[in-house]
Amino acid sequence: MTYSTMRNTKKRAVLEVDALEKSYGTIQAVNRVSFDVLPGECLALLGANGAGKTTTLQMLCGVLAPDAGTARIDGYDVQKESRRAKAALAYLPDEPLLYDKLRPLEYLQFVSALWRMDMGRAADRSERLLAEMGLWDKRDSYCETLSRGMRQKLAVCGALVHEPRLLVLDEPLTGLDVKAAHEVKEILRGLLRSGRSILLTTHIVDIAEQLADRIAVIRAGSIVKSGTIEHFKSSTPEEDGKLESAVISLW
Amino acid sequence: MNIQHTTAVVRNDLALLWRQLGGPRSSSGNWALLAGMLVPAHAMAFYVYRQISLLPSSLIDQQGPRAISVALIVTGLWAFSTALSKSADALSNRAELAFFLSSPVSVRHFFMARYSSICLSAVALPGIVLFPLANVAAVSGREEWLGIYVAAAGLAAIAGAVAMTVASFAFVVFGVRTGRSVLKTVGVFAALMMLIPFVAAIPMDAGFLDMFFRESLVPAFSEGAVLGPSSAAWFLGHAVFGDLVALLRISSLAFLAGFVAVFTLSKTFYRLAREMEPEQVVNRRVPRQRWKTGVFINVVIKEWRCILRDPKLLGDILFQGVLLTIPVLVGVQWLAGPEGLALDYVYPAIVAFAASVAGSLAWIAMSTDEARTLMVASPSAVHSKRFKLSAALLPLWIFLAPVLLAGVIVDPLRGMNMTLAAYSATFSVGAMNIWQARAARRSDLNRRGSGVDGLARILEIVAIVAWGAVAYGLALNGIVALAGGCGVIGSLALARLFRTRST
Numbered sequence: 121m122t123y124s125t126m127r128n129t130k131k132r133a134v135l136e137v138d139a140l141e142k143s144y145g146t147i148q149a150v151n152r153v154s155f156d157v158l159p160g161e162c163l164a165l166l167g168a169n170g171a172g173k174t175t176t177l178q179m180l181c182g183v184l185a186p187d188a189g190t191a192r193i194d195g196y197d198v199q200k201e202s203r204r205a206k207a208a209l210a211y212l213p214d215e216p217l218l219y220d221k222l223r224p225l226e227y228l229q230f231v232s233a234l235w236r237m238d239m240g241r242a243a244d245r246s247e248r249l250l251a252e253m254g255l256w257d258k259r260d261s262y263c264e265t266l267s268r269g270m271r272q273k274l275a276v277c278g279a280l281v282h283e284p285r286l287l288v289l290d291e292p293l294t295g296l297d298v299k300a301a302h303e304v305k306e307i308l309r310g311l312l313r314s315g316r317s318i319l320l321t322t323h324i325v326d327i328a329e330q331l332a333d334r335i336a337v338i339r340a341g342s343i344v345k346s347g348t349i350e351h352f353k354s355s356t357p358e359e360d361g362k363l364e365s366a367v368i369s370l371w
Numbered sequence: 372m373n374i375q376h377t378t379a380v381v382r383n384d385l386a387l388l389w390r391q392l393g394g395p396r397s398s399s400g401n402w403a404l405l406a407g408m409l410v411p412a413h414a415m416a417f418y419v420y421r422q423i424s425l426l427p428s429s430l431i432d433q434q435g436p437r438a439i440s441v442a443l444i445v446t447g448l449w450a451f452s453t454a455l456s457k458s459a460d461a462l463s464n465r466a467e468l469a470f471f472l473s474s475p476v477s478v479r480h481f482f483m484a485r486y487s488s489i490c491l492s493a494v495a496l497p498g499i500v501l502f503p504l505a506n507v508a509a510v511s512g513r514e515e516w517l518g519i520y521v522a523a524a525g526l527a528a529i530a531g532a533v534a535m536t537v538a539s540f541a542f543v544v545f546g547v548r549t550g551r552s553v554l555k556t557v558g559v560f561a562a563l564m565m566l567i568p569f570v571a572a573i574p575m576d577a578g579f580l581d582m583f584f585r586e587s588l589v590p591a592f593s594e595g596a597v598l599g600p601s602s603a604a605w606f607l608g609h610a611v612f613g614d615l616v617a618l619l620r621i622s623s624l625a626f627l628a629g630f631v632a633v634f635t636l637s638k639t640f641y642r643l644a645r646e647m648e649p650e651q652v653v654n655r656r657v658p659r660q661r662w663k664t665g666v667f668i669n670v671v672i673k674e675w676r677c678i679l680r681d682p683k684l685l686g687d688i689l690f691q692g693v694l695l696t697i698p699v700l701v702g703v704q705w706l707a708g709p710e711g712l713a714l715d716y717v718y719p720a721i722v723a724f725a726a727s728v729a730g731s732l733a734w735i736a737m738s739t740d741e742a743r744t745l746m747v748a749s750p751s752a753v754h755s756k757r758f759k760l761s762a763a764l765l766p767l768w769i770f771l772a773p774v775l776l777a778g779v780i781v782d783p784l785r786g787m788n789m790t791l792a793a794y795s796a797t798f799s800v801g802a803m804n805i806w807q808a809r810a811a812r813r814s815d816l817n818r819r820g821s822g823v824d825g826l827a828r829i830l831e832i833v834a835i836v837a838w839g840a841v842a843y844g845l846a847l848n849g850i851v852a853l854a855g856g857c858g859v860i861g862s863l864a865l866a867r868l869f870r871t872r873s874t
Contacts, residue, residue: 181748203750217742221680222673229662233669234749239662262680278745 132195133158134208134286134317135180140189142175142341149175151341152189157286162308162318164332166325168371172341173321174214177290180319181211193286207235210284214291216275220264224255224274227263228281235282242281249277253307269300276307287311289320293327305330325364335363337370344370376476380484385491404825408499416503420511436608439519442501443607445565447526450493452561452690454527454534456817457489459554459683462538462643463547482637486531486629493534494527515613522610522618525625532628539639548682555686562693566700666751671762674736678763684735687816692727695832699723699839706843706851714782715843718789721778722842725771726796726835729764731816733804736763739813760801767797788845796838799863803831806870826869834862 133156142150150172157163165173178184180191182202191198196205218227225246232242250256253273258266266274272292279287292308293301308318308331322328328335329349336346345352352366389401423431461467471481501519508516537557541550610617663669678684699719707715736759740746746755771793779786807827811819820828837858844852 178744181744182752183744183747202752206748206750206752209748211744211748213744217745219673219677219741221677226673226676230669230673231745231749232662233664233666234746234751236666236750239664243662 134194135319136190136192137176137180138190138192140176140179140191141187142172142179142184143187148341150179150186153338153341153343154189155336155343155346157317157319159285159317160312160315161334162312162320162332163334163336164328165319165321165336165338166323166328166367167321167338168323171338173323173338174290175341176338177211177213177288177319177321181209181288182206183211207282208285210279210282210287212275212279212287212289212292214294216271217278218263218271218275220262222263223261224250224259224263224266224277227274228277231278232281237282245283246277246281249280250274253277254303268295269297272296272300272304276304280311285316287316287318287320289318291322292320293322293324325367329363335367337367339370374480376480377484377487380471380476380481381487381491384484384488409503412499413503413507416507420504420507424511432612436612438608439611440608442497443522443526443611446494446497446501446523447530448561448565449497450490450527450530451534452558452565453493453496454489454531455538455554455558455561456683456687456690457492458531458535458538459551460814461485461489462542462640463551478641479633479637482640483633486535486633489535490524490527490531490629493530494523497523516611518611518613518618522607522621525621526607528625529628532632535632535636539636539643542643543639552682552686555682555690559686559689559693562690566693566697667758667762670758671765674759674762675766677741678732678735681813684813684816688728688731691731691817692724695727695835696720696723698836702836702840703843706848714785715847718778718785719839719843721774722789722792722796723835723839725767725793726800726838729767729797730800730804730831730835732763732767733760733801734811734816734819735813736760737804737808738811739815741813743810756805760805764797764801768794771797785846789842792838792842792845796835799838799859800831800834803827803834803863803866806866807831809871827866830862830866834859837862 135157137156138154140150140153141148153172153176155163165176167173175184179186180193180198182198182205185199193205194208196208198205219230222230228246228249229239229242232239232246247256250259253276255270255274255277258270263271263274272295276292287308289308293304296304305327312318312331318331320328320331332349334346334348335352336343338344347355349363352363355366423435501523505516505519508514538550538554541553544550545553606614606617606620610621663672678688699722700716703716703719737756740759746752746759749755751758775786775790775793777786778789804827807830809827820832837855840851840855841859842855844850844855
């Protein structure tokens, strides 16, 4: 489904962000950031290190309180109706949120409990997810013994176990080898096909090009340009028509 | 031998220790903290030395070596316990080993550097108490007391060598994971043995304790079997009281122990470092457990799985409990005098131990969650602090119940006081850890008094000792109970006043 088709169906956005602001002392980390994410859409926030991507995501997930502005997930305000908003959300930071001394199934059990799932359904779903991600053979190992790629895949299992409508991913492919990165990308594409929405941050343009329907470039806490990949390519001042050139000119 | 590598590694260790002391940003704060420790330590040493000087010189000559021997035996046990823990860490820290093994530093030099660092850590804390006493005595004309430096450092060197040998042996025989558990257990027992000199001085009432302590253990100490002029330990006291031959013996033994450890163990250490895999339980099949419904029960299960599967952490929790019980026992000894009964000691000790364990558990739950953001980003976030704290403390409360019940049966009044004090203590140190929570790593449990965490730890220790005083004073001495209560309230108020905002 193209972006224009999504817009034309007039579905309600899964995520609506309006004029979000955050500052640390005198440093304005995020400055009046606004965007939305539609059902089944992937939006990539692109920016250099320290541009404000992670701060933005952390405010959306209730990890940080914004100074101003609102974020609504599935129509619920993250600050005022956090429990309902978070029920539809899964957050995956750049470092997987795992417990070293838990086994994969125990970890998924804990995550399912936090999202208040029916535990019978959670057990079945967890086992299926581990099998799908190729982690079934590691189900009796402690998380501390898993490789970086396996840890990331287990974190993805944790994010998917409660069937969220929106996945918020911070640099989801960092540190993964080529095979693991390919597998995670396939998983994310599958999720998009099943109608889930994804908001991801990355500083690698290729990843955004492969996964995203739309891109927003963030610089010094503000979104300087957003639109579809085609829109970016067509408006690049460089003649090569590459997305990378278009983004770097805004960096 | 290129000693530069060794000194570079030790210098780096000392620099890191210095930065952990008062926080990374404040060098002047570090100096202030150091002065804050050394000035009162010297003032206390001056007071103690003055009291000693007032005694008849014949009594000093007769009892002095014994008292110093006791202090040095405690120092040696402390040094051994600390060195065991540090050796286990040095041998199993894969990130550090990978860094050094891939560097041009030779294994022997690295091993020597680790040995030196371990000896320094082992002597640091007893040194704060003993070295000021030596300084004051030397300034007052008894220069021979400077032998305390040599004796304490020698004991630390011997303890370090023995600990590294035991650690290497444990890792070779049991593997890394079980080896660490064994070392932690031995370390806790060594720390427990530090209580023996204190227990030996406690007058006992009737019963089993009386039989055990009065008839066997106490005579061993008081009548000379352990510390008498004919015992092997006596030469420690003589070394400090001007016997140069004894001093030479300690130094030679320390040098020999260090030399043998460095030159014989470094190859074993190298082999262990390259071969050990810390993943001994990988792929061991475990039976599928029934999934429990409910957020709270799952938080309890998660917290305790993470604690019980980390033997080093568990050992550190118990070790700190033992350590904080000692000042309470000393305080009771001072308050109760020769008429004190064993129960006077048991009840406050249980309260202090419970409070210390509760403090460690609360700190682990509130400050060291490896996936803190996971709970914050979940729909259960509003309950997370309360849940996590209760989850960490619930098994302790359950475990305490039969102990406290037994206390009530033995002596209803003091038992009730102890029950009240024990549960209140766990609640109060738990609350302090909510207010003072800062992101930290579990492996930092033993270092949480340093850096920005210093105030929180000091207040917690004050509260634990104060609860011990309350437990003692409620039945026996109203003024002590009142003083303890003031200590608790004051530390709680300060913890609340200077609460952090990052969890």
